[in-house]
Amino acid sequence: MxxxxxxxxxxxxxxxxxxxxxxxxxxxDLLKVTGGQTNEEMARIAIRDSSTCRPWMEKHGVRFxxxxxxxxxxxxxxxxxMGGGKALINAYFRSAKNLGIQVDYxxxxxxxxxxxxxxxxxxxxxxxxxxSKTLETIFAKSCVLACGGFxxxxxxxxxxWGQNQWGEWPADNFLIRGSRFNQGTMIDRLxxxxxxxxxxxxxxxxxxxxxxxxxxDGGICTRIDCVSLGVVVNKFAKRFYDEGEDxxxxxxxIWGRLVALQPGQIAYSITDSKAVGRxxxxxxxxxxxxxxxxxxxxxxxxxxxxxxxxxxxNQACRVGTFNHTVLDDCHTEGVSPVKSHWAIPIxxxxxxxxxxxxxxxxxxxGLKTDQTAAxxxxxxxxxxxxxxxxxxxxxVLGKGYTAGVGMTIGTAxxxxxxxxxxxxxxxxxxxxxxxxxxxxxxxxxxxxxxTVSEEx
Amino acid sequence: xxxxxxxxxxxxxxxxxxxxxSPNEAEVARQLQICNACRYCESFxxxxxxMTRRLSFEQNDIHYMANLCHSCGACLHACQYADPHDFQVxxxxxxxxxxxxxxxxxxxxxxxxKWYQHNGLWIAxxxxxxxxxxxALIMMKQNSSVFDGTKVLGFYDIxxxxxxxxxxxxxxxxxxIALGIGxxxxxxxxxxxxxxxGASTPATLEATQNMLTLKYLDGGHGEGCNNEDDAFTLAxxxxxxxxxxxxxxCFASTSVATxxxxxxxxxxxxDLSSLPKLLGVVGGVSLLIGSIALAKLNLSRHKDHGDAxxxxxxxxxxxxxxxxxxxxxxxxxxxxxxxxxxxxxxxxGSIMALFLTLPYGKFAHGIYRGAALVRxxxxxxxxxxxxxKED
Numbered sequence: 001m002x003x004x005x006x007x008x009x010x011x012x013x014x015x016x017x018x019x020x021x022x023x024x025x026x027x028x029d030l031l032k033v034t035g036g037q038t039n040e041e042m043a044r045i046a047i048r049d050s051s052t053c054r055p056w057m058e059k060h061g062v063r064f065x066x067x068x069x070x071x072x073x074x075x076x077x078x079x080x081x082m083g084g085g086k087a088l089i090n091a092y093f094r095s096a097k098n099l100g101i102q103v104d105y106x107x108x109x110x111x112x113x114x115x116x117x118x119x120x121x122x123x124x125x126x127x128x129x130x131x132s133k134t135l136e137t138i139f140a141k142s143c144v145l146a147c148g149g150f151x152x153x154x155x156x157x158x159x160x161w162g163q164n165q166w167g168e169w170p171a172d173n174f175l176i177r178g179s180r181f182n183q184g185t186m187i188d189r190l191x192x193x194x195x196x197x198x199x200x201x202x203x204x205x206x207x208x209x210x211x212x213x214x215x216x217d218g219g220i221c222t223r224i225d226c227v228s229l230g231v232v233v234n235k236f237a238k239r240f241y242d243e244g245e246d247x248x249x250x251x252x253x254i255w256g257r258l259v260a261l262q263p264g265q266i267a268y269s270i271t272d273s274k275a276v277g278r279x280x281x282x283x284x285x286x287x288x289x290x291x292x293x294x295x296x297x298x299x300x301x302x303x304x305x306x307x308x309x310x311x312x313x314n315q316a317c318r319v320g321t322f323n324h325t326v327l328d329d330c331h332t333e334g335v336s337p338v339k340s341h342w343a344i345p346i347x348x349x350x351x352x353x354x355x356x357x358x359x360x361x362x363x364x365x366g367l368k369t370d371q372t373a374a375x376x377x378x379x380x381x382x383x384x385x386x387x388x389x390x391x392x393x394x395x396v397l398g399k400g401y402t403a404g405v406g407m408t409i410g411t412a413x414x415x416x417x418x419x420x421x422x423x424x425x426x427x428x429x430x431x432x433x434x435x436x437x438x439x440x441x442x443x444x445x446x447x448x449x450x451t452v453s454e455e456x
Numbered sequence: 457x458x459x460x461x462x463x464x465x466x467x468x469x470x471x472x473x474x475x476x477x478s479p480n481e482a483e484v485a486r487q488l489q490i491c492n493a494c495r496y497c498e499s500f501x502x503x504x505x506x507m508t509r510r511l512s513f514e515q516n517d518i519h520y521m522a523n524l525c526h527s528c529g530a531c532l533h534a535c536q537y538a539d540p541h542d543f544q545v546x547x548x549x550x551x552x553x554x555x556x557x558x559x560x561x562x563x564x565x566x567x568x569x570k571w572y573q574h575n576g577l578w579i580a581x582x583x584x585x586x587x588x589x590x591x592a593l594i595m596m597k598q599n600s601s602v603f604d605g606t607k608v609l610g611f612y613d614i615x616x617x618x619x620x621x622x623x624x625x626x627x628x629x630x631x632x633i634a635l636g637i638g639x640x641x642x643x644x645x646x647x648x649x650x651x652x653x654g655a656s657t658p659a660t661l662e663a664t665q666n667m668l669t670l671k672y673l674d675g676g677h678g679e680g681c682n683n684e685d686d687a688f689t690l691a692x693x694x695x696x697x698x699x700x701x702x703x704x705x706c707f708a709s710t711s712v713a714t715x716x717x718x719x720x721x722x723x724x725x726x727d728l729s730s731l732p733k734l735l736g737v738v739g740g741v742s743l744l745i746g747s748i749a750l751a752k753l754n755l756s757r758h759k760d761h762g763d764a765x766x767x768x769x770x771x772x773x774x775x776x777x778x779x780x781x782x783x784x785x786x787x788x789x790x791x792x793x794x795x796x797x798x799x800x801x802x803x804x805g806s807i808m809a810l811f812l813t814l815p816y817g818k819f820a821h822g823i824y825r826g827a828a829l830v831r832x833x834x835x836x837x838x839x840x841x842x843x844x845k846e847d
Contacts, residue, residue, distance in 0.1 A: 001536055002536055004496050063676075063677040063679075065498060065499035065676070066499065068495045068496075069495065069498065069505075069508045070495065070508070080496075082497075082499050082676060083496055083497055083500065083530065083531070083533075083534025084494075084496030084497070084534060084536060085496075085536065086533075086535065086536050087496075087533070087534035087686075090533060090534070090686040094686070094687060214542055217536070217541055217542075219494070219536050219537070220493070220494050220496070220536075221490055221493035221494040222493075223493075277511060277841065277842045278842075280493060281489070281492045281493055281511050282493055283489060283490050283493040283494075285489075
């Protein structure tokens with residue numbers, strides 16, 4: 001729901017997209033960010049699909065807008081939906097409703113029954129208005145799983161990340177940028193039933209976001225975009241990574257992980273008044289001080305270490321011609337870590353600090369699938385169980401991220417999975433020949449088998 | 457009740473000459489800070505492009521943007537931070553609340569601004585007094601010699617042309633002055649924060665076009681805005697067009713008739729084929745259909761749209777438009793029957809109430825929104841002082 005665009009291949013300018021973004025360039029971008037942890041065949045299917053999916057999206061009511069102000073560099077590669085992800089979901093929901101598709105709210109899939117790789121039924125827990133829960137087993141000829149990763153499940157994140165060298169559980173300090181509902185239940189249930197799992201459980205789209213963001217659903221507005229304009233220090237007031245390594249759009253997705261590896265999983269982005277008006281306005285007001293000493297006190301860092309870090313950095317700056325729109329020649333010498341670009345002394349009061357924590361967008365561990373979106377059991381594709389979205393995105397995205405690629409994978413494999421599921425039902429159905437319409441064949445057999453009140 | 461330290465803070469700020477935001481203004485500033493970090497709604501309307509030119513929102517910015525908002529609802533239904541999210545963002549509603557405060561702030565004379573807070577009562581008083589006035593007038597006439605029951609009466613037998621002019625012209629002139637002063641005060645506040653320079657011809661033309669076409673009720677994609685739910689509809693835009701252009705045709709009818717009367721010595725009543733009558737009948741029908749449709753849309757609007765407290769003001773104004781147009785049309789249809797004097801009283805009474813309430817009611821939205829649209833067209837032509845970059 002917090003998404004806003006999808007990365008699209010196109011060979012010539014298309015409505016909201018300028019110039020061209022050919023298949024090969026898209027593939028190379030993906031190859032670079034994943035460091036080769038991808039599946040070329042599946043990736044190329046998603047890339048090609050991204051060049052044709054927008055008319056389909058528009059048919060279902062999605063509207064596009066030009067690249068947002070402050071995101072103009074994505075005007076070539078990314079198509080933004082008008083109003084963002086919730087507007088997109090509203091449009092899809094309306095379209096589904098018009099097609100006669102039933103959508104159940106407050107319904108959680110809690111179990112799934114698979115025999116020899118064939119989907120049989122799913123068990124759903126319905127939350128009633130009085131707070132009680134009703135279990136329902138839904139039998140169907142085919143099934144598409146599109147229920148996300150496990151990013152909202154703190155216990156699972158805790159297990160995956162374990163304890164660090166300081167005895168901390170890093171996941172305790174993670175914030176979840178999306179909803180609280182991505183619990184990874186289906187991944188677990190299917191793993192128990194022999195489904196093939198891919199991906200490293202600690203790999204995820206992870207951004208450094210404002211530490212004051214809510215635990216869930218902070219979404220886009222909690223990001224902190226001033227990293228490359230200043231320095232970032234950890235809770236011991238030490239710098240730990242090259243803030244000016246590359247353009248921020250190419251680096252923002254590594255900073256969540258960088259902060260996750262720091263003690264306390266917290267860091268502070270420090271800028272001075274030269275940065276004001278040069279980065280996207282943050283949702284929370286930064287801590288402001290007239291001296292760096294005062295700033296250190298206000299954010300609770302050791303003043304002498306902080307001043308040492310800042311003085312070392314300021315003295316190491318070799319200022320050439322500052323230009324935030326190019327990889328400029330302002331860099332540091334004789335300080336570790338270096339700052340490769342946009343290194344200018346932080347000297348002009350007032351000074352600002354923004355606390356940042358790791359914000360997890362989605363996890364990459366998921367179900368192994370193929371180009372038909374079929375779920376694999378012991379290296380064999382299921383004939384009638386398919387997966388789409390975050391639950392299988394790890395097949396294409398083993399690590400790293402590039403803006404909008406999650407929606408590209410989701411949209412491409414969502415359509416493929418839906419198509420495959422419908423194809424299976426139509427081809428497997430004996431009544432296909434006796435003239436009854438496909439609608440009746442696609443309908444599921446729903447029965448509330450064992451109505452129980454669960455303790456919640 | 458406010459906490460003591462809040463009051464102390466305010467008193468200190470006032471003493472220092474700082475502008476203290478009202479709770480509704482502070483709420484808009486809080487929400488815009490969230491919106492400015494998100495920006496998903498940029499293409500819906502003019503509010504968001506205006507927002508992205510700013511890093512913080514002072515009182516004059518808020519007054520400007522509140523009047524730029526057309527309350528279309530698109531951003532609310534798209535909002536990832538709307539209820540049930542903790543951030544509780546609802547731009548159409550918070551803007552509507554500030555908008556009412558701006559009408560009150562810029563009202564002239566200032567003491568009359570309070571009627572925006574009790575608009576239903578204000579309309580009821582004006583309508584009752586106006587109707588009573590004309591009914592009484594007609595009753596007096598009925599007892600006099602003109603009404604002997606034998607001849608068919610014309611309007612001017614009941615109320616002479618000069619008497620009508622003497623009654624309505626001062627009210628109309630007062631409306632122009634009151635709204636004109638409000639407009640001038642508002643512009644003098646918002647112009648410095650919207651580029652400072654005057655409106656160029658292209659800016660004025662663009663703003664005029666945006667007003668006359670209700671550009672910002674098109675949802676940014678041309679399919680319209682939201683009313684009862686997240687589906688887009690052009691109903692509001694069309695209903696408003698029927699109302700506005702119907703009103704303007706009626707106004708044109710009266711203006712042409714005045715020119716006929718004084719310029720050419722052509723006196724009412726006019727034939728159906730005459731210009732004043734054609735304009736009046738077409739305008740009246742359009743106004744009636746449009747305002748009934750607006751009332752229906754207002755009543756069926758999603759509960760989270762706008763400010764529920766302002767419904768009496770919205771519906772009161774719409775009711776006066778319905779009353780004015782319907783009595784006007786009835787008067788035309790039944791002008792030669794015995795019902796004419798009563799219908800005339802109803803018609804003139806509702807017109808008088810409409811014009812009495814014009815500077816202190818919903819009508820003001822057109823004036824202030826028009827001004828905001830002009831300033832938006834000016835501001836967007838100025839270079840932005842921000843160099844924002846992100847992912």
